[in-house]
Amino acid sequence: MIPQPIFAWPLVGAQVLIFGTTAFALFAAPRAVVTGDVSARSLVVLWRVLALIVLVMSPLRLWSIGAGMADSTFREVLPSIPQIMRETFAGRVWTWRLATALLLALVAWIPTPGRLATTLMFVISVALLALQSVTSHAVDKGAFAITIHFMHQAAAGMWIGALVSLLIGATYGHAGADWLRSATSRVSQIAGWSVAALLVTGVIRAWEVLGVQLDLLVNSIYGRTLLWKVGTAATVILIGGYNRYRLVGSVNESSARASLIRNVAVECVLLGAVLGWSAVLANTPPPH
Amino acid sequence: MTHRKIWLLAPALMAIAISYSIAAWAHSFPEQETPSAGQKVASPPSEVVIKFDAPIEKLFAKLEVTGADGANQAIGAPQVSDDGIRLSVKVPLLKPGDYQVKWAVVCIDTHHTQGSYTFTVANGGS
Numbered sequence: 001m002i003p004q005p006i007f008a009w010p011l012v013g014a015q016v017l018i019f020g021t022t023a024f025a026l027f028a029a030p031r032a033v034v035t036g037d038v039s040a041r042s043l044v045v046l047w048r049v050l051a052l053i054v055l056v057m058s059p060l061r062l063w064s065i066g067a068g069m070a071d072s073t074f075r076e077v078l079p080s081i082p083q084i085m086r087e088t089f090a091g092r093v094w095t096w097r098l099a100t101a102l103l104l105a106l107v108a109w110i111p112t113p114g115r116l117a118t119t120l121m122f123v124i125s126v127a128l129l130a131l132q133s134v135t136s137h138a139v140d141k142g143a144f145a146i147t148i149h150f151m152h153q154a155a156a157g158m159w160i161g162a163l164v165s166l167l168i169g170a171t172y173g174h175a176g177a178d179w180l181r182s183a184t185s186r187v188s189q190i191a192g193w194s195v196a197a198l199l200v201t202g203v204i205r206a207w208e209v210l211g212v213q214l215d216l217l218v219n220s221i222y223g224r225t226l227l228w229k230v231g232t233a234a235t236v237i238l239i240g241g242y243n244r245y246r247l248v249g250s251v252n253e254s255s256a257r258a259s260l261i262r263n264v265a266v267e268c269v270l271l272g273a274v275l276g277w278s279a280v281l282a283n284t285p286p287p288h
Numbered sequence: 289m290t291h292r293k294i295w296l297l298a299p300a301l302m303a304i305a306i307s308y309s310i311a312a313w314a315h316s317f318p319e320q321e322t323p324s325a326g327q328k329v330a331s332p333p334s335e336v337v338i339k340f341d342a343p344i345e346k347l348f349a350k351l352e353v354t355g356a357d358g359a360n361q362a363i364g365a366p367q368v369s370d371d372g373i374r375l376s377v378k379v380p381l382l383k384p385g386d387y388q389v390k391w392a393v394v395c396i397d398t399h400h401t402q403g404s405y406t407f408t409v410a411n412g413g414s
Contacts, residue, residue: 069348069394088345089372089396137397140315140342283399 007061008279014053019125020161030182042172051108058101062094090135097131129153148201155197160271162190170261181251188244222284229277236270239263316342316395325405332382332409343372348394351377356385384411
């Protein structure tokens with residue numbers, strides 16, 4: 001049996017990244033990003049690749065979930081997939097997810113993408129995140145928990161999307177110093193708000209918990225995986241804090257600019273790892 | 289508090305916030321069993337019922353009631369209520385003795401849980 005996170009990680013990562021980068025392009029990026037410069041074209045390439053990942057990985061993820069639900073092999077469960085899609089809650093939601101993934105790919109591969117296509121991709125990615133939340137652990141706890149899960153994902157998406165957009169603009173996009181100065185300031189603000197939102201949604205989730213045993217953090221696989229995730233995210237926050245208070249102010253200097261871009265690349269990689277830990281957690285039974 | 293201190297404090301707060309959510313979103317586990325685990329009932333039950341703390345999928349729900357001979361006493365397939373919370377199976381008039389209830393379900397979040405417990409039908413019950 002192939003471990004479930006192998007299918008979940010690229011799918012969750014691609015969905016979150018499309019949401020975050022389209023949101024950044026539409027609502028936060030310096031104007032040049034959405035008016036057809038090199039940065040915008042770089043983002044379009046990224047979106048097309050991510051949309052393909054979502055399109056390819058979605059049926060594979062459904063297949064792996066079906067095998068997990070039926071407790072059988074991929075080959076054994078294949079004939080039962082239509083029945084699972086008809087008769088289970090997750091299967092019905094996944095029917096919509098597959099259709100949404102197809103729609104995303106169609107929009108992303110429009111020959112002459114513009115602001116409308118970017119807006120459509122943003123809206124579709126919101127739908128994908130919502131459907132993702134509906135098929136998460138949160139579904140056990142009702143609409144409020146699903147909403148909190150969605151906000152948690154959205155905040156993570158805004159964070160990593162802003163960082164990746166900045167990285168692409170500064171590297172592949174060959175954006176100038178003015179763009180970088182303006183974008184860095186906005187990314188820093190978005191990162192701050194995103195971390196705050198992640199904290200708030202985490203605290204709200206905490207209120208839902210009764211009988212929490214902190215010893216489970218070290219005495220269960222789930223807890224230890226969670227510690228790795230939190231530790232990785234905390235490292236990103238510390239790097240972000242260093243960028244904000246040490247480098248952003250001197251972004252006009254080429255050495256500071258180079259350090260900033262390098263640090264942002266490291267943050268992106270680490271946030272990718274955080275999404276990986278999330279994929280593992282989503283497929284690990286919490287302690288009971 | 290300065291922005292810089294908030295930034296430094298954020299990782300610690302995040303660790304606490306996420307840590308507290310460790311058991312927030314579990315899978316389906318029994319909340320109530322009838323007869324309950326370890327119970328000695330005077331009269332044999334007509335059905336065995338398990339109420340779960342989160343909805344389960346009917347397609348993958350399993351419930352067996354076995355006696356000392358190891359045979360499954362359940363009549364027909366297990367039933368799941370419309371809200372997905374209640375799993376039940378009819379049983380014939382059970383003779384006095386120990387019975388093991390084995391259950392295996394898939395929560396609507398697609399994850400498996402399973403377990404077992406015993407109950408006893410007292411002498412003179414049937």
